[in-house]
Amino acid sequence: MALSLFLAIFVSCEEDNSKDSPLTNFVGLQAFANVEIAAGTSSTVEGKVYASNTSTSDRTFTLIVDETTTTIDAENYTVPTTVTIPAGSREGSFQVAITAIDLGTSGKEIHIGLAIQADTNMAVVSDIGALNVLDGAASTQFVIKASELCTLNKVLIEISTDSYGSETTWELYDQDLNIVANGMSIR
Structure with missing residues (x-):
């Protein structure tokens, strides 16, 4: 018993290189949100961006709408161009405004991705364009499914x-x- 305990303690003497891993400093998006909106009215949906680490300064990231998979007409939504994670936090939020015109009860979607500048030393979890990809590390896109509020029986x-x-x-x-x-x- 004493011999096996001794071996378990001294077998793992390798240097910890986890800080060199791209998974130690990444940013990703909330995955999904559903919203029902009464026809002809508007609603706001909050999206979240998450970072793996805190920072002593604010971090600002660019939001990108993937127009190839977004099915809501561009004139019926507003997505901010950037989102900021405040200093000392691992989470930031942004507001997406949607007007319920021609959404139908089955709904339509907005697909939002994330980009960062190269000098931030962070990896982006995203599918859109030629951005850095970290498969499985976090959500690749924030997808909002908006549908017309059904006032009849579901x-x-x-x-x-x-x-x-x-x-x-x-x-x-x-x-x-x-x-x-x-x-x-x-x-």
Whole structure:
């Protein structure tokens, strides 16, 4: 017993190089937010940015809207150009304003990424453009799903499938035979 304890204590004598890892100084975004907005009105959604470490000075990062995956019309939302993490904190926040025009009850999305200047000595967790990528370290994008507030009865559709659920599709029609909801590839 004494011999095995002695070996466990002295086996791990290597130098700790964890400060050299890119995972020790990174920044990423909150992953997801849902919001329902009454038709023709506006709402504000708070987004968060998180850093792995604190700093003695404020850190400012650029917010980027991914226009290739964003489905809300650009004139119906406002995203600030930057977000700041205050000195001594590991978290900052920003406000996204959305106007409910043509959102539908299924909703539309805004995809927001993050960029930083090279001189900040931080790695960015992001998918957008040619930014640095740290897969799995934090959220790659902040996705806001905004939908029109449904003032009618909501419906939950539950479909039980066999092993081939990915081959299943469904459609829901109103009284005039217009499709009001549909889905594909049930897992």
